[in-house]
Amino acid sequence: MNIIQCILTIVLIMVSGPVFSNTSENTASELITKTVFRDTGIHAVYLQNSLGDIQGCQLSDRFVFDVNESGGQSILAAVMTASLSGVPIQAKIQGCIDAGGVTLVTAPKAIAIIMKYTPP
Numbered sequence: 001m002n003i004i005q006c007i008l009t010i011v012l013i014m015v016s017g018p019v020f021s022n023t024s025e026n027t028a029s030e031l032i033t034k035t036v037f038r039d040t041g042i043h044a045v046y047l048q049n050s051l052g053d054i055q056g057c058q059l060s061d062r063f064v065f066d067v068n069e070s071g072g073q074s075i076l077a078a079v080m081t082a083s084l085s086g087v088p089i090q091a092k093i094q095g096c097i098d099a100g101g102v103t104l105v106t107a108p109k110a111i112a113i114i115m116k117y118t119p120p
Contacts, residue, residue, distance in 0.1 A: 024094035027051055027063065027108075029116045032083040041068040042100030044107065045079055045091070051108060057096035059107040064099055071111065078113035090114040 030047035037043050044062045051060045065075045082089045091113055096106035 024092050024111060025054060026114070027054070027091045027093060029088040029090050031086065031088050032079065035079060035083060036062075036100075038100050040100050041072070042066050042098070043076065043079075044100060045110070047089075047091075051093075054093055054108050055096055057108045058105040059099055062099070063091045063093060063108040063110045064097060065110040066097065075110055075113050078115060082113070082115055085117075088116040090116065 027047065028049065030049055032045055033048055034046040035043065036046075042064055044064045046062045051063065054060065065079075066072050067076050078089065081087070091108070091110040093108040094111045095109050097109040099105050099107040
């Protein structure tokens with residue numbers, strides 16, 4: 001590799017944007033406090049406490065999911081069940097997506113829901 005190729009490679013690495021990984025992480029087990037269902041299919045779920053800095057998303061007061069994506073209907077059913085029964089959930093988060101509003105901000109994207117039911 002000649003010197004020009006080496007310099008170009010270094011410059012390209014330095015100016016390249018962030019790389020999104022396929023890593024996921026779980027939220028804490030929380031009760032659902034509010035849900036927002038939109039005609040776009042991107043629904044928002046608010047939990048008792050902030051999610052904190054999760055996956056580098058702009059919003060931390062909710063997670064969102066797209067009901068039209070694979071698994072979206074299952075997430076919708078789990079969210080509705082947990083919300084109506086008062087069962088805490090954990091959301092498996094992978095990356096960020098547009099929060100579904102007009103502000104073009106990102107929120108954590110849920111890819112699975114874990115229900116934490118404990119019998120009385």
